[in-house]
Amino acid sequence: MSAIVYVNFDGNAEEAIEFYSEALNASKVKKVKFKDFPQDPNFPMPENELNMIMESSIEFAGCKIMMSDLLPSMKSVTGELVKGSNVLISLVMDDKNLLEQYFKNLSKGGIVIMPLSETPWSSCFGMLVDQFGLTWKFNRDADQFLDSVIANKQ
Numbered sequence: 001m002s003a004i005v006y007v008n009f010d011g012n013a014e015e016a017i018e019f020y021s022e023a024l025n026a027s028k029v030k031k032v033k034f035k036d037f038p039q040d041p042n043f044p045m046p047e048n049e050l051n052m053i054m055e056s057s058i059e060f061a062g063c064k065i066m067m068s069d070l071l072p073s074m075k076s077v078t079g080e081l082v083k084g085s086n087v088l089i090s091l092v093m094d095d096k097n098l099l100e101q102y103f104k105n106l107s108k109g110g111i112v113i114m115p116l117s118e119t120p121w122s123s124c125f126g127m128l129v130d131q132f133g134l135t136w137k138f139n140r141d142a143d144q145f146l147d148s149v150i151a152n153k154q
Contacts, residue, residue: 010081013053013069023105024060031056088135092142
């Protein structure tokens, strides 16, 4: 079993899927729209929601991110989509060149918070907010850092 990052979008999930698929050089992209399922005639979906993404996933470098649109008709139940800092995506990988490429690709149209650099906790660490408002952390040595600090506390 694995935990997977799942991101909701406010009607622009398809655009985000295309961006992330290219930026992360996705090996596999899956997406299903609401119109891909037979509609219940007793509860028809509004026309503007049928082309929205119901479920999707992109796979890259052994990782997976899932995405969907938050339906306007469901906002009375789910609430409005709020962009914020309570969720971020952390890419941890040994391949520094790949980490640098992902950072470069995802920073297009976004804001670099911290350029990739060597830090006391990582040989290559950086942060950015992408064009869709998602915060990303890039870390080459997260597990080694955690193990080292925990070992020194004992």
